[in-house]
Amino acid sequence: MIVACMKILRSVRVLAAAATAVALFGTGVAAQTIPQYGENRHLGVTSCAGSTCHGSATPWRDSTVLQNEYITWAQKDRHAKAYATLRTERSQRIARNLGLPNAHEAKVCLDCHADNPPPDKRGRVFQVSDGVGCEACHGGAEKWLGVHVSGMASHEENIKAGLYPTEEPVARAKLCLSCHFGDNNKFVTHRIMGAGHPRMSFELDTFTAIQPAHYVVDDDYRKRKRVANGVQTWAIGQALAIQEILDGLADAKRNRDGIFPELVFFDCHACHHPMSNVRWEPRSGTGLGPGIVRLNDANLVMLRVIAGHLDNALGQKLKQETIALHKASTQGAEATLAAVARLKATTQGLVQRFAQHQFGANDMQGLLIGLVKEGMSGEFVDYSAAEQATMAMSAIVTSMKRAGVIDDQRYNAMKAALDKCYDAVQKDEEYKPRQFLAALQAFEATIPKS
Ligand code: HEC
Ligand code: HEC
Ligand code: HEC
Ligand code: HEC
Incomplete structure (x- = not known):
């Protein structure tokens, strides 16, 4: 050995130098x-x-x-x-x-x-x-x-x-999600959560960054392996998460604990937050009224920002089909499965599309603006979307810095504003949408204008 x-x-x-x-x-x-x-x-x-x-x-x-x-x-x-x-x-x-x-x-x-x-x-x-x-x-x-x-x-x-x-973002997303969301062989159901398992949330670029790195991405590494930037990694992670979620919703094996869909597909905080913390507000992205359990659509909100940036009509379609899914979830299994199938067809191929798109400076800025817009229109009143958006904005800002799109001074200003967003999502059960919105507004002011 x-x-x-x-x-x-x-x-x-020697081999590395020859790698094509x-x-x-x-x-x-x-x-x-x-x-x-x-x-x-x-x-x-x-x-x-x-x-x-x-x-x-x-x-x-x-x-x-x-x-x-x-x-x-x-x-x-x-x-x-x-x-x-x-x-x-x-x-x-x-x-x-x-x-x-x-x-x-x-x-x-x-x-x-x-x-x-x-x-x-x-x-x-x-x-x-x-x-x-x-x-x-x-x-x-x-x-x-x-x-x-x-x-x-x-x-x-x-x-x-x-x-x-593992360096391949699509393969990596599939790998990490198999445990951090689950797949058709292993899954944390609400029964397991109810027994005391913590809530799970995942964002590929952020989790890649916080897993203590046992590798260094340097010139030599880049010669041997292609490196996806953080924005592309984020986008691919979202597209793959949606596939996993839609497959999970359609999987009879994972939906047999009585209520359909299985409760883990819903927004945990729609049921779990103190009743004294009254915070419901309408969301155009769900179309649902007060007092209704909502599916967790945080990844769908992220996905429509990314897809909509590349193709406005597709973004609109995703939003309409997400609203249709929310509505269907109040109508029963048949309607829900049909809405899932429509979304599955619409999101088919997005992983590949993101894998082949070079996410550059314009994309980074456009995506940040798109995310902030969703928040301003009230889409982040639900915790999980605010949490996903914060990780997303952080991935984008870091990529802007790495790509030299923003200088140190701008980066520091954006980072300081982002820290306030992180503060607002620190404790899920104490989440206050207004505090997040204020942080988001302050962050918006730091985005470079082109
Ligand atoms: C949770 C997943 C995970 C575990 C566990 C893990 N790795 Fe990795 N490893 C990665 C990822 C992600 C990368 C970065 C992408 C790449 O280069 O493939 C990586 C990269 C590497 C590299 C490539 C470095 C380079 O410069 O090309 C080596 C070597 C490595 N890991 C060894 C190990 C060893 C040894 C262990 C166990 C002690 C281990 N890894 C455990 C995910 C993991
Ligand atoms: C075989 C299952 C498995 C795979 C594959 C896996 N993880 Fe994990 N990961 C876990 C488990 C389980 C934990 C929690 C460990 C604990 O604290 O007991 C964890 C914890 C983590 C944490 C720490 C989270 C925290 O709250 O501090 C990070 C970061 C993380 N994983 C990133 C990744 C990334 C990135 C990948 C893909 C490259 C990955 N994991 C792949 C099972 C997995
Ligand atoms: C589908 C994969 C999956 C299954 C199945 C699963 N876990 Fe986990 N578990 C995770 C991941 C991923 C985390 C880390 C979550 C994070 O921090 O983001 C975790 C975290 C935990 C934690 C909290 C760890 C800490 O220190 O914060 C405990 C405790 C735990 N799991 C116990 C269990 C037990 C017991 C079972 C079996 C009944 C189980 N898990 C089944 C993936 C899984
Ligand atoms: C439709 C409403 C609903 C949704 C959505 C929901 N839960 Fe639950 N949850 C319940 C109910 C009801 C119980 C049982 C409470 C009891 O036994 O006192 C419960 C119990 C729990 C418990 C155990 C609490 C205890 O007192 O031991 C945990 C932990 C938990 N859920 C986590 C989650 C997580 C994480 C999610 C999101 C993935 C989630 N729940 C989504 C309704 C919901």
């Missing part, structure tokens, strides 16, 4: 299998963590990759603690409430709180107690570890051998 890892350092550098441009994002990756369901054996974190592989105490100076990925993951990344979470009192209580013997052996919990391939796909030193380990994201290493360690394989070849393309 030691010798082999030394070799990779030399040969990867990769195909456009999104081509073919939609079919990529999530590591957990892949055909290759998972060898376990120990197989990646050797001190001359990815377990060095400090980054290596002449390596293309840092080599201390394991340390970053083990010490700073919540994924390394995901299994330990299942042994806490809180998890034991959730398990008890669900009638499970315990949480740390329950498949329903392990599927997201660990790398949990089927028993015949586990190597000799594999341990589920490692939590969400390297191979939960990078793919079962059975076929690629050898060639990868020998240093003889290019990134493309590693991917052919089962390395999951």
Whole structure:
């Protein structure tokens, strides 16, 4: 192992220089299998963590990759603690409430709180107690570890051998969402929430940024891998989230706890907020009156801003079909499924479209203006939309800074205004739409005028 890892350092550098441009994002990756369901054996974190592989105490100076990925993951990344979470009192209580013997052996919990391939796909030193380990994201290493360690394989070849393309925004979105939203095999239902599981929310670019990075995007990295900017990452994440949500709404397996749709598809705060905090206001985007449980449409609001920026008619259509979905949800299952199917058809292909669009300076500014406009028209009175919008604006502002669209002074002003938006969404149960709106107005004033 030691010798082999030394070799990779030399040969990867040569290969990297020869690497050619990769195909456009999104081509073919939609079919990529999530590591957990892949055909290759998972060898376990120990197989990646050797001190001359990815377990060095400090980054290596002449390596293309840092080599201390394991340390970053083990010490700073919540994924390394995901299994330990299942042994806490809180998890034991959730398990008890669900009638499970315990949480740390329950498949329903392990599927997201660990790398949990089927028993015949586990190597000799594999341990589920490692939590969400390297191979939960990078793919079962059975076929690629050898060639990868020998240093003889290019990134493309590693991917052919089962390395999951985590740098690819579409594939990454699919991967992260499989646990951070769920898929047709694993899902946090309202029954699990009711037993005590926390609310989940996700935005691909923000979560990529807050997962402690065990890689550095530098010139060398850019030679080996194509890098999506934050705005594109955000857009793709939203388009894919909508697909997952629509598939979830249409999935009979995930809608069998009595009420249809399953309660997790609704806006949690439509039911869960103190009755003394009276805050209902009409929203043109739902068309619903007071006292009606609303579906959580935060991702749809984001999506129509992005789609509408590229194609105004499409944005309008999405808005109309979202309103139709809200209405249908008050009319019963048949109407709801029909509205879901219409939205599914309208949003088909958006992932690919965003994957192939270069999101540039004009887009960044246009999208910020589009987001603020939704807020000004009252669409962020619901917490989850305000939360998504805040993460979105933050992703865009960071991208503007990175792309040199705004200078330091402008960035600092925008960032300070954004901090006020973050303050307003800090505690979901204490959310005050007016406070958010005021913060949004102040933020609007900092957007550069073209
Ligand atoms: C196998 C399931 C799984 C996959 C895949 C996964 N996560 Fe997670 N993630 C979790 C779990 C479970 C937690 C919570 C861990 C805990 O605290 O117990 C978590 C926590 C996080 C957190 C910390 C959140 C917080 O509130 O501080 C971030 C950030 C995060 N994940 C980002 C990502 C990103 C980005 C991806 C995709 C590259 C991803 N995750 C893929 C399961 C997963
Ligand atoms: C579909 C994936 C999924 C399933 C299934 C799932 N979880 Fe989670 N869980 C997550 C994610 C993702 C987070 C982190 C949420 C965040 O911070 O954004 C989390 C967070 C938690 C937390 C809070 C951790 C903390 O420190 O804040 C607990 C406790 C927990 N889960 C327990 C369980 C138990 C017990 C089960 C089984 C009954 C379970 N989970 C099933 C994905 C899942
Ligand atoms: C929650 C998902 C997740 C987990 C768990 C995870 N990674 Fe990663 N890893 C990523 C993402 C996302 C990237 C950035 C995109 C890319 O370069 O593929 C990345 C990048 C890398 C890179 C590429 C660096 C480069 O310069 O090309 C290496 C090496 C790596 N990870 C090793 C590890 C090791 C070793 C572990 C376990 C100790 C691990 N990762 C755990 C998601 C994860
Ligand atoms: C249609 C209304 C409705 C929606 C929407 C809803 N819930 Fe609930 N929730 C309930 C009811 C009713 C209970 C049971 C309360 C009780 O037993 O006292 C409950 C219980 C809970 C509990 C347990 C509370 C306790 O006292 O132990 C949690 C946590 C929870 N829900 C989270 C969520 C989350 C997160 C969402 C959004 C994904 C959500 N709920 C959406 C109605 C709703």
